[in-house]
Amino acid sequence: xxxxxxxxxxxxxxxIKGTAGTALIASAGAGGSGADASPGAAxxxxxxxxxxxxxxxxxxxxxxxxxxxxxxxxxGSDHMVDVIKHxxxxxxxxxxxxxxxxxxxxxxxxxxxxxxxxxxxxxxxISVGIAIGYARATGTRPMAVMMKSTVGLQxxxxxxxxxxxxxxxxxLISTAQHDGTKRYYWLHSAQDNNAVVRDSVKWDDxxxxxxxxxxxxxxxxxxxxxxxxxxxxxxxxxxxxxxxVTDVVRPTIPPLTSVRYPVGDNEAIxxxxxxxxxxxxxxxxxxxxxxxxxxxxxxxELAELLGSAVIDLNFRYNFPTDNRLNxxxxxxxxxxxxxxxxxxxxxxxxxxxxxxxTQPAWSTSRIVKRDCRVVxxxxxxxxxxxxxxxxxxxxxxxxxxxxxxxxxxxxxxxVRRRLEGxxxxxYLARRQVLENRYEARRExxxxxxxxxxxxxxxxxxxxxxxxxxxxxxxxxxxSSSNYTVSQWxxxxxxxxxxxxxxxxxxxxxxxxxxxxxxxxxxxxxxxxRMVVNIQPDGDLMFTxxxxxxxxxxxxxxxxxxxxxxxxHQEVMVMxxxxxxxxRGVEGERIGCTLDNPPIDFAQMARSMGVWAEGPxxxxxxxxxxxxxxxxxxxxxxxxxxxxxSEPR
Amino acid sequence: xxxxxxxxxIRSSVVAIWFFSCLAHPAQSDPRLSMxxxxxxxxxxxxxxxxxxxxxxxxxxxxxxxxxxxxxxPYEAFRTFVREPRRQMPPYRDAVLDxxxxxxxxxxxxxxxxxxxxxxxxxxxxxxxxR
Numbered sequence: 001x002x003x004x005x006x007x008x009x010x011x012x013x014x015x016i017k018g019t020a021g022t023a024l025i026a027s028a029g030a031g032g033s034g035a036d037a038s039p040g041a042a043x044x045x046x047x048x049x050x051x052x053x054x055x056x057x058x059x060x061x062x063x064x065x066x067x068x069x070x071x072x073x074x075x076g077s078d079h080m081v082d083v084i085k086h087x088x089x090x091x092x093x094x095x096x097x098x099x100x101x102x103x104x105x106x107x108x109x110x111x112x113x114x115x116x117x118x119x120x121x122x123x124x125x126i127s128v129g130i131a132i133g134y135a136r137a138t139g140t141r142p143m144a145v146m147m148k149s150t151v152g153l154q155x156x157x158x159x160x161x162x163x164x165x166x167x168x169x170x171x172l173i174s175t176a177q178h179d180g181t182k183r184y185y186w187l188h189s190a191q192d193n194n195a196v197v198r199d200s201v202k203w204d205d206x207x208x209x210x211x212x213x214x215x216x217x218x219x220x221x222x223x224x225x226x227x228x229x230x231x232x233x234x235x236x237x238x239x240x241x242x243x244x245v246t247d248v249v250r251p252t253i254p255p256l257t258s259v260r261y262p263v264g265d266n267e268a269i270x271x272x273x274x275x276x277x278x279x280x281x282x283x284x285x286x287x288x289x290x291x292x293x294x295x296x297x298x299x300x301e302l303a304e305l306l307g308s309a310v311i312d313l314n315f316r317y318n319f320p321t322d323n324r325l326n327x328x329x330x331x332x333x334x335x336x337x338x339x340x341x342x343x344x345x346x347x348x349x350x351x352x353x354x355x356x357x358t359q360p361a362w363s364t365s366r367i368v369k370r371d372c373r374v375v376x377x378x379x380x381x382x383x384x385x386x387x388x389x390x391x392x393x394x395x396x397x398x399x400x401x402x403x404x405x406x407x408x409x410x411x412x413x414x415v416r417r418r419l420e421g422x423x424x425x426x427y428l429a430r431r432q433v434l435e436n437r438y439e440a441r442r443e444x445x446x447x448x449x450x451x452x453x454x455x456x457x458x459x460x461x462x463x464x465x466x467x468x469x470x471x472x473x474x475x476x477x478x479s480s481s482n483y484t485v486s487q488w489x490x491x492x493x494x495x496x497x498x499x500x501x502x503x504x505x506x507x508x509x510x511x512x513x514x515x516x517x518x519x520x521x522x523x524x525x526x527x528x529r530m531v532v533n534i535q536p537d538g539d540l541m542f543t544x545x546x547x548x549x550x551x552x553x554x555x556x557x558x559x560x561x562x563x564x565x566x567x568h569q570e571v572m573v574m575x576x577x578x579x580x581x582x583r584g585v586e587g588e589r590i591g592c593t594l595d596n597p598p599i600d601f602a603q604m605a606r607s608m609g610v611w612a613e614g615p616x617x618x619x620x621x622x623x624x625x626x627x628x629x630x631x632x633x634x635x636x637x638x639x640x641x642x643x644x645s646e647p648r
Numbered sequence: 649x650x651x652x653x654x655x656x657x658i659r660s661s662v663v664a665i666w667f668f669s670c671l672a673h674p675a676q677s678d679p680r681l682s683m684x685x686x687x688x689x690x691x692x693x694x695x696x697x698x699x700x701x702x703x704x705x706x707x708x709x710x711x712x713x714x715x716x717x718x719x720x721x722p723y724e725a726f727r728t729f730v731r732e733p734r735r736q737m738p739p740y741r742d743a744v745l746d747x748x749x750x751x752x753x754x755x756x757x758x759x760x761x762x763x764x765x766x767x768x769x770x771x772x773x774x775x776x777x778x779r
Binding site: 358453461465484572577 | 700733
């Protein structure tokens, strides 16, 4: 078989050489008919030599075929796949690309397309979005993403920034073509391929040899998974991938270093514990705190010990929604009462303790009391200076440098020790206040949810509660942010399992919602969990190809399109600016709406092999449609329900 | 520039049409104009002026704006807030939304607030049971 392929290949190359030579002769003949009317024999030989050399040059430009590697059975990219297997990477999401053909072939053939398994994508930003979802669901485990040099990586730029802002580990692999004489497509080559995303990756490298590539894959994995986590990028030379490797020179794969996350200083933690125990009204504001399934129960334990309010900030769901100490939706009240505020891995401390208004003029004010002790526990700070994802500067009374989740056992122990023998009256009274507030807020929310219940467009409250009803009894994971549906899931659903919400906002770059759901579904594949994706319509229009990936890989994702037929955030923004200028309302929808013609998302989904229903307009049709969709998802396949709904 | 002029023109026309219609049916002061008519007109204006964008079509509120119908402000307080809002709401000054239109919108909000909210919705009876 190999011999036959080799013969075909040699024949193909001979054919191209011959064609090129003939073309050159013909070209020379045509061009030189006037100037070289009577060539001599010497000139003829010279010309033939010249043509042969030119033809060799053309052949050199061709992708090297297997004929040049007859003796090799193991190539650079095979070795790289062995490293990826050694790192335990389960999946690689990618579009196909010729500059990593070596790696692609090694993954699918040499590696048997298992550990890592190739996840077929239709856009590089989908590939990265999938990896974000996977990392959010696993907490600490990265998957790999491959992107062709220049164009592929350029497509992924926004999604990589989303990953960076989310502080999630991803092993990004792109390519390079160092040797210009071996390039056959200069348009897809760059002197420094990584430069385009250097500000939004934690580390990058362009290895110069196979041993270097091996070391950088292992080093990159370690850097990506050490808090503060983030994506890392390697651009691997195409020639290096295709290099034959013999056993003699096969580079050693270094073992993975065991990384212990940094724990906060003992003395500082003791002092913090004392402050929390002595406080009249301690508040815990948790942001990028959770890495693993241990995080939520530990935070519950600390809050229950102290009887303290807990507020979930934007980036993670750290605390059960049904725990009465959860004061996320009364955060203003809690923060303004705090005399000790502990911020766990805050992405933006300023926003946690200050507020701002645009009317009547731009102004800011501090919510937290002047004498409140503000303590930050976390490892994150400004990782890069270009992108301003770190927010406005505000001083804390103390910043304990340590991973908040890794430090939590020590903090709990110190708090517990200090509470022994103490009168619990103060804690119980405080707890009662918080429980009352929780109940009152919930009562308000339930009343609000009932307004417009039977009206069309369907309210976001009804959309979310019909969905909650449809997935009752299932083992589900919410993959999407619930901001656009007015946070009804966070307000009224019970989200109490540490794995149950993998949502976060990233950098709010559009087009990653369904991709994230795919990554979450891959992470929960073994447990066969149903992934629930409340999908904004505008976001889906950025990357509709993700529907095909979900169908192709048969992933149990229930997508409910929150179809308000607009980029509604921008509708509000335009209205705001027009009003401030007293220019009326005529222009605010131009460029922001998606209603003329309205998009048929169900038809779009069906065209890519996803079961779908919609558009659902009548509120009473929603529940039955969702039940039918859940039936489909139970079989391990994706389903979509398009719901024409209120803007927020 | 042309666009702005055009828009101002349209706005002037809308205001003029409304003004003459008010001469025929002066709002509020004319008992012949029932509240439901005013509220119906207010509903159209509520949509046209984008109140629904943050407060929802039924005044139910959302993440970007509080509910309007659960505790409807008296007209004067409503007017003051709309003209000179606090926090994030954009101002609706007289040049954009005149008092007559604002009264109609208030009538709509008031009428919506009086609509009975369905009681005993099964899905809201025990929303914690999502498993």
